[in-house]
Amino acid sequence: MDQPQSSPKADQAPAIDFDKFSPTRSYTAARKRKDIAMRVLIILAFVVALIPLISVLWTTLVHGARRLNWDFLSHNMTNVIGGNQTPSGGYGGILHAIIGTLEITLGAMVISIPIGIMCAVYLIEYAGGSKLARTIHLLVDVMSGIPSIVAGLFAYSMFAILVGPGTLSGFEGSVALSLLMIPTVVKTTEEMLKIVPNDLREASLALGVTKQRTITKVVLRTALSGIVSGSILAIARVIGETAPLLMTAGYIVSTNANLFSGEMTTLPVYVYQEYSKYHANCPADAGSGCVTGIPMERAWSAALVLIIVVLILNLIGRIVAKVFAPKKK
Amino acid sequence: MGQQIDVNHLNIYYGSFLAVEDVNLHIAANKVTAFIGPSGCGKSTVLRTLDRMHEITPGAHVTGEVLLEGKNLYAKDVDPVAVRRDVGMVFQRPNPFPTMSIRQNVLAGVRLNNKKIAKSDADDLVEWALRGANLWNEVKDRLDNPGIGLSGGQQQRLCIARTVAVHPQVLLMDEPCSALDPISTLAVEDLIEELKSDYTIVIVTHNMQQAARVADYTAFFNLKAVGQPGHLEYFADTSTMFNNPQNEEAERYVSGRFG
Amino acid sequence: MGQQIDVNHLNIYYGSFLAVEDVNLHIAANKVTAFIGPSGCGKSTVLRTLDRMHEITPGAHVTGEVLLEGKNLYAKDVDPVAVRRDVGMVFQRPNPFPTMSIRQNVLAGVRLNNKKIAKSDADDLVEWALRGANLWNEVKDRLDNPGIGLSGGQQQRLCIARTVAVHPQVLLMDEPCSALDPISTLAVEDLIEELKSDYTIVIVTHNMQQAARVADYTAFFNLKAVGQPGHLEYFADTSTMFNNPQNEEAERYVSGRFG
Amino acid sequence: MTSASKPSSTSASSLTKPVSGEKADRVFRGVAYACGILILVVLAAVALFLLFRAWPLIGGNQQANNAIIANFTGGKATNFWSYVGPLLFGTVLVAALALVIAFFVSIGIALFISHYAPKRLAAVLSYIVDILAAIPSVIYGLWGGLVLVPAIYPFWNWVAEHLGWIPLFAGPAANPPRTVATVALVLAIMILPIITSITRDIFLQTPKLLEEAALGLGATKWEMIRLSVLPFARSGIISASMLGLGRALGETMAVLMILSPGLKYSFRLLQASQNQTIAANIAAQYPEADSIGVSVLIGTGLVLFVITFLVNLLARRITEKASK
Amino acid sequence: ACGDNVDPGHRPSTNAASISGSFAGAGASSQQTAVEAWIAGYQKTNPDAKISYNPSGSGAGVVTFLTGATVWAGSDKPLDDRQIEESKQVCAGQTAFDVPVYISPLAIVFNLHGVSDAGKHINMDAATVARIFDGKITRWNDAALARQNPDLELPDLPITVVHRSDKSGTTLNFLEYVKAAAPKDWKYELSENWPNDVGQGAKGTSGVISTIDQANGTIGYADFSQAGGMGTVAIKVGDGYTEISAEAASKAVADSALDESAAGEHRVVLDINHTTSAEGAYPIVLVSYDIACPAYRDENTARFAKSWLGYVTSAKGQDQAMKATGSAPLPDNIAAYVRASVDAMEVK
């Protein structure tokens, strides 16, 4: 393979000395080294990314497990004084935050899931590829990048202007969260509607079914599992939001079950508020039951609950997507 | 009983593209009419104008008339949804609703339209439609299994059952057997033969033997060149079409010399 | 100059599925050897073991030997990367690198081996390879245009130029013309004819006329049933294969009676 | 033909009889349309409400406004733009740094999942990446502020000592390192999953044919990736990065809970009290702001909205162009 | 309500005068723990009163109060004239007033291995404090520190100053002390914003404390209740150094006068005497006020406000807060003014 090579058409083509192009042994070795180096780097990238993940989960688990018990889950923060024990022998808990989180998230769902689904229905089923539809589609994408604090400011300003200054309520938080949730719901629904075969729409229309019923009973029904799992993932995303709720839903130590009036605490806000207390006071005459570091311990425990909730939601979302997907042939 | 269809000066557009030009055609009641022709000549397109399915493609529209027993389907006051209840359609690939059982599939046309129907009536209807589609014996023991669990040929017959269950006057079929194996094809062809006593049937097929076997009349569509509009080249009763066509293009086509 | 290949007792697996069984084959240097056989019999699979491309499919592996001029490609100390430099491959569908110009495409493989190439040397090589692929005259004025701007046939020849530019000993081609129109096919076939003075060529083809036209030897692969492993049924020089095969299956296949 | 008798047909059909459900059909269509339009309305409303609240500050008497700002910031800024300026700078700096860190790691992970890891492992890894994405930012804030900050000081100190000659790393490293460098690291971890999951999907879509083309020429695996995978995925990588950037620009809690803020145009990543981001600043100052102070903050929020809007718009445009 | 931490055995009996309804307050986060203690104490006699307090910050608290959305506000800063004027809208035509309810010593906390972790204090005079926080003294073994702390072994270590990064009443009160006690070494205007670029900023008292916790050589200021087990600075008062304690702070407040410049009826605004030389007085204190109306449109609200403030400023209430937070009770002389203001509240 070393001799100068004549070409197939030696009369026209330049003669080529392939030695010039053949790799030197050292270069071949260098390439191999580079290949291995890149492989190592890539694996390393992965390992490096795992470190913080494991650290976050581990820290939360270790710190959070200490105070996570039934008492913590079944009480709110009323009558919790400094680092002192409450009558039930606990140190207060997150019941009000769990209720707040559920209601506010539920509120956000009720607002954003119908809107999101109907918007996707408009984009896929009605608008075709019209210019308006393309614009909306683009804006939905853009909307999914709105910073959560801006969503909070928006809800705050809107309620201040429409309802009255200084208004804080769980519902205001729901509105802020819906702003973050709608684009996710629209996008997953769009994806799901796109993969519903056109055959089914035509089959239904050909049976003399109106378009509305075709969409609700055939198209959405077929896409249901995808939409449900997408919505669950959207919930998982907003359930951990803190900043917008600080300025919209406020903070309260007792249980407020009324979404539309009065302040409400959610789990992430609870975590932040307890973190903000940092230390609790224990007067000199307090017994051994008084714990100075209790606020941080509560913060970690609530964080653990939050992570568990988010992970469970994620898991459910995935399972729904997998198990209830319409069987393919 | 089936109804007859008259197509007058029908031009069919996709947006500004004229896909099929000036079709004039009489489709006799309670007969099977086959549409044949080379690919892209507009067979499916014409078929889909007969129940206004054409319109669901964005930008698609027609000029001209399609008369169902004398009543123009494209008249202003006609709702396409009503048209489609009178004119049923079966598609190339079987498409049972994947979320529904066999029984629900058959009842889909009724149920989706929010009609209340007593359980016993529903049972009767299911049996009647499935028998009509020659499927009853094969599925009567598993009506609650999902429709997509059936074989391709069974699925296609299920789709036919689903269509007849809404009592249309006319049945349109777009290459109903092209995705089926020979045995299933035979079952569907037999079924068409039986159905024509109750319905007017229009069938698009690529398979000339099939047209010869099942159709009473045959319409041959053609197109001059790709990108040109298709048109109805020749219409005749089936034996004429295949044995003694009075049209040169049709003759070349049915004898397999082009297309 | 091309090199010869000997395949000994080669079993080819995808995971635990034995796709091709016990192949023994001699591929002569500077000749064109064609692989033919019904779909799924393992032609592509065998071809891809000859430059160890088979391995890139997860789970794929082989037992047995492939000797290139007596050296086993599958020996422990052999680097598959080096093998692929010596044994070039052209694929069914042309696959120029979409972000590269024609010139860059031709030089892509060479650049991997040697970073520092003088511009004039590179120019010479590009011309040589493109002339070798019968493409020079068509593209010499637009070497800096993107490679995917060419027609299918031109793209396929560009891929051949890219492959010969690294100066392999053996050229493997998996149905190189199946995505091409007749005129481009002819151009590629002519090219194969010319290339064989410098390379050993193995070509998979579905087109028996093509095998008859370009190959010196023909290997006929077959499989007993779907799901069974494929095997080399019959190997002969091309004129024997097509005119007087000594194997019944092969005879049935080349005469068009099955497959 | 049938042994079952034909159930009686509901009624003789008439094409002009009103079809049941026609009204529902129209209503449904209208609602869908309204929901589509709502997206436009909402985005416009976000801009308008914010503008409305910020207006007393942006419009109005310039002199009075400047006095308000000076009062609000304790004299650190004298007008709105000199207040937003450093904040914007800090926001972009932190986000860009996070992107730089996350970019390479993400691509590495995505390649690992798409081209190196065995299938099973890849599926597990994909899931882990998604978990990373799901952890709420307040928890990253807790972890960053309480665990990472003390743990990473020796590293930053080492960087300051050995790379201090680069102005970016000028020492002495702040202790505790509640610095832009640490925050960028945490944000990088937070945007990593976004970039990873998008790029991974694109890497997986690389045509086999192109990969084989490279391998067939004798490319090593890495060379194959460089020749085939990366060029194919280029626009996807860019838009994924923009999305990650958009996310980092708007992150609040992690920054709020970690960074020691400052209002400077400074690149000293390892020193404290240099920069602050708009989002964290809003959250930090909001509680102590009176109504006019809230207007100032909403004004900065509007700026943030516009910036993230543009970044996301750009990202989508790139994706759209590439998919054509 | 659901999940409340009440002693099931001791359901307090409702007396006829007890208040019922939902009442909200908001404001200074410094008061948060104290307010929680007060709510708990108050509900012992008024179990049907549902009270919430959002520690949203003094500024936000006042804003909300002025919209009428809350009954009272907690604030680390007395009202300004504009706010007094504005309050007419929510106070049934009268103007709002502020009374001190929470007096807490501000600790100068530090983390210095070998000193703070050994439970030792470090002595400083006002000038030293000012110069450290102004970045003039940068090392722990500075001569000024060494001179005042002959018993301590001070390392050669840079000082990291930690201050609040958000607007804060804590900062304002701390700086009031520094400016009053060391005017030569502190030139900055008083503000709730930290004025210089020295050291590190941290969000909230918790941020300051956790930052100090995290590194050797740090020093900052924080509400005493948050100082936990950290090292605190003993401040030079008169000829001695006073360690921080509630009683010591109380002494300094007792030695202070009312700020007569505060316009408006019933206001009790303290002018803390930061340069006190009273023995055993600790002069760095945070005074946090409750802001309320002398009259409300709604009678029930008015009744609540009066009884709430009465309780909060009572000896019992102050004691409750001291137990919960380590705050200093209102000294008797001040408490008398406060009581007068509360007594003047109208209940229609």
Ligand SMILES: Nc1ncnc2c1ncn2[C@@H]1O[C@H](COP(=O)(O)OP(=O)(O)OP(=O)(O)O)[C@@H](O)[C@H]1O
């Ligand atoms: N949705 C559509 N949009 C635009 N043009 C279309 C559409 N569907 C079909 N056409 C065009 O209309 C013409 C007729 O198509 P049609 O599908 O009716 O032909 P056909 O005879 O049914 O062909 P085949 O035998 O392949 O099914 C063709 O030129 C086709 O490209």
Ligand SMILES: Nc1ncnc2c1ncn2[C@@H]1O[C@H](COP(=O)(O)OP(=O)(O)OP(=O)(O)O)[C@@H](O)[C@H]1O
């Ligand atoms: N990536 C793969 N994984 C698993 N099995 C495979 C894979 N590729 C091919 N096979 C199986 O290996 C056998 C041989 O396939 P191969 O593609 O080599 O056949 P072929 O002769 O080239 O067919 P064709 O003429 O269709 O190209 C077939 O049974 C096929 O299903």
Ligand SMILES: [Mg+2]
């Ligand atoms: Mg068709």
Ligand SMILES: [Mg+2]
């Ligand atoms: Mg093949």
Ligand SMILES: O=P([O-])([O-])[O-]
């Ligand atoms: O109570 P603060 O004003 O110091 O937050």
